[in-house]
Amino acid sequence: MAFTVVAFLIFVMARSHVTGMDLPLWPRLLCALAMLLLVAAIPKAPSTFIFGLIGVLYIVVLQIGVVINVEGVEKPLFWMLPAGMVIPICAAPLWLTPRHFILGTIAFYLAGCPLSCRRPSRTTTRFMRMWVAIGIPTATTFHFGF
Numbered sequence: 001m002a003f004t005v006v007a008f009l010i011f012v013m014a015r016s017h018v019t020g021m022d023l024p025l026w027p028r029l030l031c032a033l034a035m036l037l038l039v040a041a042i043p044k045a046p047s048t049f050i051f052g053l054i055g056v057l058y059i060v061v062l063q064i065g066v067v068i069n070v071e072g073v074e075k076p077l078f079w080m081l082p083a084g085m086v087i088p089i090c091a092a093p094l095w096l097t098p099r100h101f102i103l104g105t106i107a108f109y110l111a112g113c114p115l116s117c118r119r120p121s122r123t124t125t126r127f128m129r130m131w132v133a134i135g136i137p138t139a140t141t142f143h144f145g146f
Helices: 002-016 026-044 048-069 076-094 098-117 122-145
Strands: none
Touching: 002 026, 002 048, 026 048, 048 076, 048 098, 098 122
């Protein structure tokens, strides 16, 4: 999970080199700090429930950070696509119980809806279908496979 924070910071740095809307750095760094604190909290988790809850919160904060980071780019869906596919797949084993898995998956997709629903077009519809069609079955396979 700590490597994902580093990857997110690289994503933030790449976004800062894109021309277009000037985006303040502090909200994205706040998301990275929140993720880092959640990673640091994992060894201190007193129960499986708290561990899973930390994983769910981590994924939601990461998704919110990704949505903030793609604000103002010319094609935000193309910027978000890799994160939109990889995050639920890689995070599935973190959600230890079926309850964590279901809540985390729902929270992940809800956190991404503001970006996806804001631009109603044929491309957006295809992206959302692909996001759900690939993300949910793969995350389910990974979760129950582990």
